[in-house]
Amino acid sequence: MSDTGAPAWRGRSTSPEQTRAIGRAIGAAAAAGDLVALSGELGAGKTQLVRGIAEGAGVEPAAVASPTFVLVHEYEGLPGKPVVVHIDAYRLHGTGDLETIGWTAPGGGELREGAIVVVEWADRIGANIGRDALTVILTHAGEESRDVVIQCVPSWASRWDELRRLFDLAISTGAGAKPKLQSRPCPICKEPVAADAPAFPFCSKRCRTIDLGKWATGDYRISRPIEEADLDEE
Numbered sequence: 001m002s003d004t005g006a007p008a009w010r011g012r013s014t015s016p017e018q019t020r021a022i023g024r025a026i027g028a029a030a031a032a033g034d035l036v037a038l039s040g041e042l043g044a045g046k047t048q049l050v051r052g053i054a055e056g057a058g059v060e061p062a063a064v065a066s067p068t069f070v071l072v073h074e075y076e077g078l079p080g081k082p083v084v085v086h087i088d089a090y091r092l093h094g095t096g097d098l099e100t101i102g103w104t105a106p107g108g109g110e111l112r113e114g115a116i117v118v119v120e121w122a123d124r125i126g127a128n129i130g131r132d133a134l135t136v137i138l139t140h141a142g143e144e145s146r147d148v149v150i151q152c153v154p155s156w157a158s159r160w161d162e163l164r165r166l167f168d169l170a171i172s173t174g175a176g177a178k179p180k181l182q183s184r185p186c187p188i189c190k191e192p193v194a195a196d197a198p199a200f201p202f203c204s205k206r207c208r209t210i211d212l213g214k215w216a217t218g219d220y221r222i223s224r225p226i227e228e229a230d231l232d233e234e
Helices: 016-029 046-056 094-100 122-129 154-173 205-217
Strands: 008-013 035-040 072-075 083-088 115-120 134-140 146-151
Touching (some): 008 016, 008 154, 016 146, 016 154, 035 046, 035 122, 046 083, 046 134
Parallel strands (some): 035 115, 035 134, 083 115
Antiparallel strands (some): 008 146, 072 083, 134 146
């Protein structure tokens, strides 16, 4: 974990949206190779923070789920943005378990190449987290309130002043600045659809229903039989 003498920001989130807004600031500032280490009690808001980080990095936040039972999720965002690798270390024990997910101790090694890596329950893997992770600690402070401590490390130093401003903004406004996500064409009518639209990737419930109907009627067909080799593909 990071040096306790490192610069730190402290604040109190009073809602899940504020927690996500703090995450969005981190995600928007993050670059390929960055590591974010999250610690906190059960239900402290770690997954909400990851949703914000993913959104800030250009990922649809609804796609983010806790990876407790599969250990690792990988989310692709907008073109040209790094993938977000989301790890839940709650069930990991020692370097052997870390190696099974591609983690090279300390710090993750090749797993971080071309990716923003976010680790929940980072305290469970101790020194294997390395010394260059942006560290976020969440603590219960009421039914919805969470005390948040974010510790900077040298690799984030050039971004730290702007991050602190955005963290303060997230707490004061309850939302913070949301990144503008790229629109995509609706699979049915080809109209552009914003990534935060309720029916995304469809423009409306009607188009989503039409799409489901095509699968039900057989209008969508696999072009060839499934072969054994297909089942071996990642």
